Amino acid sequence: MSIRRVPTALLVVYTLLLALGLGLSSAYWAINGNPPFGSLRLGPWQAWPLLGAPEADPYMRAIIARRGDVPLATGEGMGFRASTDSEGKPLDSACSYSIGPVAPIARVWTLTLYDQAGRLPATELGRRSFTSAEVLRDTQDRFSIVLSRTVQPGNWLQLPAEGPFTVALRLYDPPGAAGANLEETDMPVIQRLECGA
Amino acid sequence: MRGFGRFVIATLCGLVIAVGIHIAAILASPYLADQDAFSKVQATLTAEKAQIISAPGGENTWLPNPDPATAVATCAFDLRNGPMRVSTRTGSLPLSFSFHKETGGVFFAVTDRAAVRGELEIVAMTGRQLDEARAAEDENDPSRDVRIVAPELQGFVIVRVVAPAPSLRPQAEEMAKAVSCTAEQDA
Numbered sequence: 355m356s357i358r359r360v361p362t363a364l365l366v367v368y369t370l371l372l373a374l375g376l377g378l379s380s381a382y383w384a385i386n387g388n389p390p391f392g393s394l395r396l397g398p399w400q401a402w403p404l405l406g407a408p409e410a411d412p413y414m415r416a417i418i419a420r421r422g423d424v425p426l427a428t429g430e431g432m433g434f435r436a437s438t439d440s441e442g443k444p445l446d447s448a449c450s451y452s453i454g455p456v457a458p459i460a461r462v463w464t465l466t467l468y469d470q471a472g473r474l475p476a477t478e479l480g481r482r483s484f485t486s487a488e489v490l491r492d493t494q495d496r497f498s499i500v501l502s503r504t505v506q507p508g509n510w511l512q513l514p515a516e517g518p519f520t521v522a523l524r525l526y527d528p529p530g531a532a533g534a535n536l537e538e539t540d541m542p543v544i545q546r547l548e549c550g551a
Numbered sequence: 552m553r554g555f556g557r558f559v560i561a562t563l564c565g566l567v568i569a570v571g572i573h574i575a576a577i578l579a580s581p582y583l584a585d586q587d588a589f590s591k592v593q594a595t596l597t598a599e600k601a602q603i604i605s606a607p608g609g610e611n612t613w614l615p616n617p618d619p620a621t622a623v624a625t626c627a628f629d630l631r632n633g634p635m636r637v638s639t640r641t642g643s644l645p646l647s648f649s650f651h652k653e654t655g656g657v658f659f660a661v662t663d664r665a666a667v668r669g670e671l672e673i674v675a676m677t678g679r680q681l682d683e684a685r686a687a688e689d690e691n692d693p694s695r696d697v698r699i700v701a702p703e704l705q706g707f708v709i710v711r712v713v714a715p716a717p718s719l720r721p722q723a724e725e726m727a728k729a730v731s732c733t734a735e736q737d738a
Binding site: 361362365366368369370371372373374375376377378380381382384385406407408410412413414415416418419420421422423424425426427428429430431461462464466468472474482483485486487488522524526527 | 554561562564566569573584586587588591609610615616618619620621645647649655657658659661662664711713714715716
């Protein structure tokens with residue numbers, strides 16, 4: 355009798371521990387990542403259009419609360435992130451990149467560099483972002499922003515000394531339903547120029 | 552073999568309960584979070600003007616991934632003190648309001664394109680306060696307020712002003728700070 359009762363109790367404890375361990379660790383893992391559903395991917399750029407909408411799903415709400423973030427609301431703007439170049443290779447500050455030649459229509463857009471932790475990188479140049487009003491354009495209204503560690507002519511953003519980085523493109527007050535009618539050809543291309551040094 | 556069967560059943564039960572715990576944890580976390588945006592802006596509940604949380608330049612802010620080109624200011628509100636009126640004069644710089652629930656999530660957003668004669672004014676209230684305001688209204692002189700029903704009693708407004716050039720950053724910060732948020736007594 356006692357031999358049979360002990361395994362049952364042990365099995366119950368095992369079941370509960372398994373449930374707690376798996377349930378909590380998977381939830382923790384989920385809220386520290388990106389929202390699993392509802393992402394919009396245009397080339398290297400990724401956005402979650404519902405992140406700033408009343409229809410945000412429970413994962414998005416949990417992730418916003420976890421990050422302490424205030425996402426751009428639908429109707430206010432739209433934020434895209436890129437952590438790879440247009441060929442899918444991770445962005446690395448040992449390389450140099452060019453971003454251009456077009457960006458989606460918006461009242462203002464801003465392009466900002468971040469380090470892995472989501473902070474603005476510290477560089478000697480001190481400039482970490484371009485806005486649509488600042489960027490120099492050619493006669494056909496195209497632009498090219500060069501990201502590199504060494505000084506470049508034209509639109510240049512200095513990359514941090516080392517490590518991976520991400521680029522954010524924020525569209526403020528875009529026309530129409532944010533993101534609904536964007537296509538990959540509207541988004542700037544992130545082209546890797548050279549690596550090393 | 553019988554012992555192994557019991558072990559498999561216990562594992563399956565564990566997995567099913569784990570799914571339930573996962574869902575419960577995800578649903579509960581916005582309510583339990585103590586480092587979310589609302590808990591950081593709560594100090595601004597009594598302020599009459601929006602308080603800067605991320606000045607242009609993006610330095611010294613708790614906001615993750617700050618945009619250096621924008622000034623972000625906030626007002627927290629508690630509708631138990633009455634409806635909240637958020638108003639500002641708009642200018643040449645793009646300005647937007649977004650209304651957030653205490654537990655995260657946006658319930659309304661508007662840009663300065665909706666401004667009337669250079670004034671952008673929104674009143675956030677509960678459904679009950681809306682009914683009261685309607686009942687108290689003079690039919691011949693209806694209120695022109697833009698009224699938004701908030702799904703929760705507490706929340707916060709985020710004001711974003713974009714400075715397209717660095718020289719406009721001080722102006723953007725001034726515009727963001729100039730937004731007034733006032734609780735109305737039985738409006």
